[in-house]
Amino acid sequence: MENLIDNYKMKDHTSAQSPTPGRRDFIKKSGIAIIGGSLTYPAISFGATTYKDSPLKVGLIGCGGRGTGAAAQALEADPNVILYAMGDVFEDRLEEAYSALSKIAGDKIKVENKNKFIGFDAYLKVIESGVDVVLLTTPPAFRPDHLTAAVNAGKHVFCEKPVAVDAPGVHKVLAAAKIAKEKNLSLVSGFCFRYDYPNRAIYGRVLDGAVGDIRTVTTFRHGGEAWYKERQPDWTDMTYNMRNWYYYNWLSGDFVVEQAVHSLDMMSWVMGDKMPISATGTGGRQVRVDKKYGNIFDHFAVEFEYENGAKGYHFTRQQSDTSHKNSVEVFGSEGSAIVHIGRRYEITGKNKWTYDGERNNMFQTEHDELFASIRNGNPINNGEWMATSTMLAIWARMVGYTGQTISWEQAFNSQESLGPKVDEYHWDLKWPTQPVAVPGKTKFI
Secondary structure, three states: OHHHHHHHHHHHOOEOOOOOOOHHHHHHHHOHHHOOOOOOOOOEEEOOEEEOOOOEEEEEEOOOHHHHHHHHHHHHHOOOEEEEEEEEOOHHHHHHHHHHHHHHHHHHEOOOHHHEEEOOOHHHHHHOOOOOEEEEOOOHHHHHHHHHHHHHOOOEEEEOOOOOOOHHHHHHHHHHHHHHHHOOOOEEEOOHHHHOHHHHHHHHHHHOOOOOOEEEEEEEEEEOOEOOOOOOOOOOHHHHHHHOHHHOHHHHOOHHHHOOHHHHHHHHHHOOOOOOOEEEEEEEOOOOOOHHHOOOOOEEEEEEEOOOOOEEEEEEEEOOOOOOEEEEEEEEOOEEEEEEOOOEEEEEEOOOEEOOOOOOOHHHHHHHHHHHHHHHOOOOEOHHHHHHHHHHHHHHHHHHHHOOOEEHHHHHOOOOOOOOOHHHOOOOOOOOOOOOOOOOOOOOO
């Protein structure tokens, strides 16, 4: 089983040289074979729907590697969960995911052929199929509209990060999160580090004053190159774009939004989710310069300034054969908090401390807490901070692309919409990919 899963997950890494284990690495380490434990939960009613002993039906929207991993985690999170419907724009991705999950989860896969949906409207069909929970794991450009449709239909949601690629999308997500709260729906984000026990422990202490007043937060996410899929003779331009969505900012938001957003989320977390007032920085494309890499950058460096004078610094790159670093360092008036992801969680200074507690699988914990919240009647809503953390990364892209200092108000109220409307997608659409940004020439919109 492990070999099967390892072979599958290797097909769709976002970064071939990721500085930390990939999200799909959880499958081998978390023991999928234990699916079907003996946990029980009390009944809970949300609106007209009551969950007692009946299964929770899950719908998967986006059947790539991330979606397959999320579905496996969801199926492990609760003994009475079934995968009921699946949707993707590509039939081969859906069938690969179905095959892999069938081998992993066995009789928890209850997806009849009539509930396998293909196309740009597949998300609506999954939502309308009778599911209780949806997993949103498509490329991020689709997230705001898919989330809006899900909560409008009264579905609980696992919403992968990032949750948008532009400011208008962030506003849609905030509105959807408000609807979810009004409907008592759980909305759990894919910002997995918020579900990691060591990170919760150290940032909780920092927020309680362990390092005094925070003066500076420095974050790094340095890693290697990502995957690429060669164009096939029968592919339209849209097919090629969708198969290589990572390299088009109108689909991914650029890598600072799609990947480095984790680091910016941790910066925001430790600052109490208060937004900075201003940002300036740089970015560019030094190594990943071939036309096949679309229009995204390969490095960014951004300084954020907070109202109290504190500074946040973020450095990220994706370049092969360079050193890797994934860290958060918090410098305060009474000490420092040092986080080297997966390795070191330490506070120095007046209140010395080193984490020596339990290590969990944060990817699994996201789903454990999501499904427990549905069962116990205490909905989780990560909506506001998952939106503002995504906005931080979009803001970083803005200053990197333009070379300008941009305020929070300017960034948050930006009218730039990068891609087509969700109902405009079709395989013959030739969406005009913008040229690679040039700082000093690319305009802020």
